[in-house]
Amino acid sequence: MPVEEQACALAYEGFGFTYEQGESEVVRDLSLQLSQGRVVLITGPSGAGKTTICRAANGLIPHEFKGTMRGRITVAGRYDSRRYSVSALSKLVGLLQQDPDTQLFNPTVEDEIAFGACNYGLPAETIRQRLEQLLELTRLSEHRRKNPHQLSGGQQQACALAAILAFDPQTLILDEPTSNIDPLGSQEVLRLVARLAREEGRATLLIEHKLDEMVHLVDEMLVMDRGQVLHRGSVREVLEHVEYIDSVGLSVPQVTLLAARLRSAGWPLPRLPLDVTEAVTLLEPFIERASLASLPVPAPSCGLDAGPHSAGGVGAETIIEVSGLSHVYRDGTPALRDLDLQIRRGEFVAILGQNGSGKTTLVKHFNGLLKPTSGTVRVAGLDTARASINEMATTVGFIFQNPDTQICKLKVYDELAFGLRNLGLPEKQVRERVQQAAEDLEIVHLLDKNPFLLSMGEKQRIAVAAVLAMQPSVLVLDEPTTGQDYRRAKEIMDLAVRLHAAGQTVVVITHDMNLAAEYCQRVVVMANGHVLLDAPTRQAFQARETLQASSLRAPQVTQLGQQLGAPWAWLTVNEALAALCTVRKGAGDGA
Known part of the structure; x- marks a missing residue:
């Protein structure tokens, strides 16, 4: 690689940071140089300090997030992050945050993608070319005139990434860029990022939990825990410590x-x-x-890791019955098409499919958040088109993909108590349920905190706890493990298993095929508003062509067994x- 491509684009020198309300440093003594054209991966469990490193790259720390900063961060070899504003550094350092919803504010997808490039004065023809290229690469071409907030979580993430790539920053910082994207879409996005880094000489820092997607794409890998670097080197060198990395709660290949x-x-x-x-x-x-x-x-x-869990079964009553369901959004977008589905009491079901396949639209009919355009949905005998949302809330607990859309209180305790108080429960019972839910999700230490100031992973656990405190008979989890490391993801799923064992029906929307394989007894695969496949998990994961048609891929061990002849x-x-x-x-x- 030419010498000029090896210039340092971003340097952390002894970086440490303590948030204003924090008691200790969340990152300690980090020294890292990002050279042009190189891709560096940082991974680690929740709370390792990864997001703090991202916030410091373009001046959000120390200018927007107040606290005590040690060391120095230099951009493009000469810009000290303490001395230059976020707006000045953002042209040089493009940052995709964990929650893409906070970065989208234009009326259409194409306006969103072009916005930064126009503001930074790129030539019009360059903007047009990049817009068309990025729409195609992120599979958003058919959604170009939609409002970004009408997209699925994964499509929003792809849109936010495209908007950053469009203005061609010298350095790209991506905090969990594929957490909401389906498996094949994740692979496409990460390959695109790595290819552009090499072709355009862009320094790229990736924060990711999906290591199996990254192994051939990055030049250097760092494993962090509790603010410190534990292992550093090439991917192959670092993964020689795979059992230790697995033990700290990371999803290793x-x-x-x-x-x-x-x-x-x-x-x-x-x-x-x-x-x-x-x-x-x-x-x-x-x-x-x-x-x-x-x-x-x-x-x-x-056993929690010995195969799919079984409860309910053929003899159990049907608790969710979907008949001829179609749903068309106000803008004319058809999301579901004449869909039939039955879920029996006590089942543990995964609903899988590519972004935009209709998964979230379907489950929002289960508790009446959406009403059918045609067809019927009955849950525990209630017609969801006629029942009130309050009626459905005591039957169906819904955990949203984005916890920010679910959280409404300024104190975690009040968030967990909110639904219970609306039901008119005595305060003593409210306290007992809140305490139990907080213990189950390991958030007791957060009960006095403001949830809006916490990490995405912490907010996700708060949202889960608030629903579990209601003790519904049907639990719907829409990407409940978003932003979580593998250990936290398993803890949430283990909790769902315990509730399932107590008789609760569990429906999970997830892109995490490993968790679906480990926990769910039945798999429903969707594409274009239809059900492509409805089968026991072991059978479903043998159907390679059907999975691929919905941008899914079986777990690595399933693929390995198929190729070895199992x-x-x-x-x-x-x-x-x-x-x-x-x-x-x-x-x-x-x-």
């Missing part, structure tokens, strides 16, 4: 973790694979294919580990 556990079990693996292709090449010489093909399907288990879908790392240890060559003679 399944095949990498699987190989590490096989190596711990005595398999002489010379390296750890970074993707499914590498894993097949590495593991195939050790496997008896004939034995693998004859392995029986494991029995369903109630006759049934592996759903978790533990299932894959058990199967492979059974069919290892020479396993019976001590080899």
